[in-house]
Amino acid sequence: MLIAGFPAGAWGTNCYVVAPAAGEECVIIDPGHQAAEGVEETLKKHRLKPVAVILTHGHIDHVASVVPVCGAHGVPAWIHPEDRYMMSDPGKGIGRSIGMPLLGELTVGEPDDVRELTDGANLELAGLDFSVAHAPGHTKGSVTFRTPGTTDIPSVFFAGDFLFAGSIGRTDLPGGSMEDMMRSLARVCLPLDDSTVVLSGHGPQTTIGQERATNPYLRQVAAGREAAQAPRRGM
16 A cells, blocks of 8 residues: 655645555545645656545644645545534634634635545545544544554554544644543544554654553553643644
């Protein structure tokens, strides 16, 4: 499997382009602020043809380039229904005081074809299988995508702003909830194999095993206690 990721825009949000191999169809995950140029460069470099954009949640730093990317390639965007409104009104999702300087530079809205994600769905796109898990906490409609592993290749977990290396997504923005986040960590993360590779919305990659051993929030969930007050990340 080919995974090409790059940080984009003012918030350094990781955008991922995923394909079975070079020269094939691909899926684009979270084309955020100023990501369109990086997407096009990645497609050209690996000779890829997009078939869909899939979104971990609706914050503007993850969806700002959805309209131009989908429009350029005539592909649909998939998002959970509880976060769909943010594509047209991003200020409601992040608090206008946080986003106003940059929101004025953006043309927001929905692409022509929007499809809604559901918990437990299996998306078969570009010859790849993505398992969808609803993981509210950072936003009400946050989801994760996971590819199946094999004996030779570990599963890959696209976490968005749900789980980071050493931390979790912030829960103080509209729609966020620490209580929901802790339940989601227990339900979505704890059952995963330690070898699962975690690709987050910001920062470096990690593994579930590394986070199970060192992430204070995941450790506290595993121990059945309340989360430690470590710094949280995401916009």
